Amino acid sequence: SQQGEEDPQALSIQEGENATMNCSYKTSINNLQWYRQNSGRGLVHLILIRSNEREKHSGRLRVTLDTSKKSSSLLITASRAADTASYFCATARTGANNLFFGTGTRLTVIP
Amino acid sequence: EAGVVQSPRYKIIEKKQPVAFWCNPISGHNTLYWYLQNLGQGPELLIRYENEEAVDDSQLPKDRFSAERLKGVDSTLKIQPAELGDSAVYLCASSLFRESEELFFGEGSRLTVL
Numbered sequence: 028s029q030q031g032e033e034d035p036q037a038l039s040i041q042e043g044e045n046a047t048m049n050c051s052y053k054t055s056i057n058n059l060q061w062y063r064q065n066s067g068r069g070l071v072h073l074i075l076i077r078s079n080e081r082e083k084h085s086g087r088l089r090v091t092l093d094t095s096k097k098s099s100s101l102l103i104t105a106s107r108a109a110d111t112a113s114y115f116c117a118t119a120r121t122g123a124n125n126l127f128f129g130t131g132t133r134l135t136v137i138p
Numbered sequence: 139e140a141g142v143v144q145s146p147r148y149k150i151i152e153k154k155q156p157v158a159f160w161c162n163p164i165s166g167h168n169t170l171y172w173y174l175q176n177l178g179q180g181p182e183l184l185i186r187y188e189n190e191e192a193v194d195d196s197q198l199p200k201d202r203f204s205a206e207r208l209k210g211v212d213s214t215l216k217i218q219p220a221e222l223g224d225s226a227v228y229l230c231a232s233s234l235f236r237e238s239e240e241l242f243f244g245e246g247s248r249l250t251v252l
Contacts, residue, residue, distance in 0.1 A: 128180030
């Protein structure tokens with residue numbers, strides 16, 4: 028079964044705009060990760076945020092984590108057409124050694 | 139450095155036929171995962187190996203699915219016999235650490251069962 032739920036399921040924006048995706052989960056976690064998947068390809072790791080961290084940046088990516096609300100958000104600033112992909116959050120549950128993936132957000136960036 | 143290599147990329151078979159997928163993880167990665175991804179969904183874990191030991195196969199349908207990782211390097215996932223509902227992408231991933239840190243995924247093997 029899948030652990031996280033991403034919101035929205037699909038998002039369409041113009042190039043240059045910011046894209047925000049949200050992830051909610053149900054159990055306590057050690058870390059939360061975000062992955063990108065281009066159509067027909069494998070998943071690529073973007074960023075990992077640990078349970079004791081609240082915010083993390085990597086290039087144009089900003090991730091926040093609110094463990095009290097069991098939620099995370101991924102912000103992509105100044106989006107590009109090449110950012111068009113599906114984005115998945117994945118949680119590492121406390122006491123488990125596996126990652127549990129959410130259902131994904133399909134992002135379309137229109138040139 | 140080579141990434142995770144999977145083959146075949148695409149496979150079309152008729153139901154009740156057997157099929158096998160192969161995965162070669164990144165060199166030095168002791169942990170290997172097989173995930174199932176249905177269309178429009180996120181990956182779901184089938185089995186996780188630490189070296190040659192299957193440490194979590196609770197989600198593997200053992201009546202028709204089997205996996206092996208001989209010598210703790212490459213791995214094979216087999217389905218016999220395949221059913222229509224097995225049509226999906228089978229993803230292999232590897233990681234350097236035991237605990238759930240960054241996973242490196244292969245391109246996946248897309249199975250179509252007719």
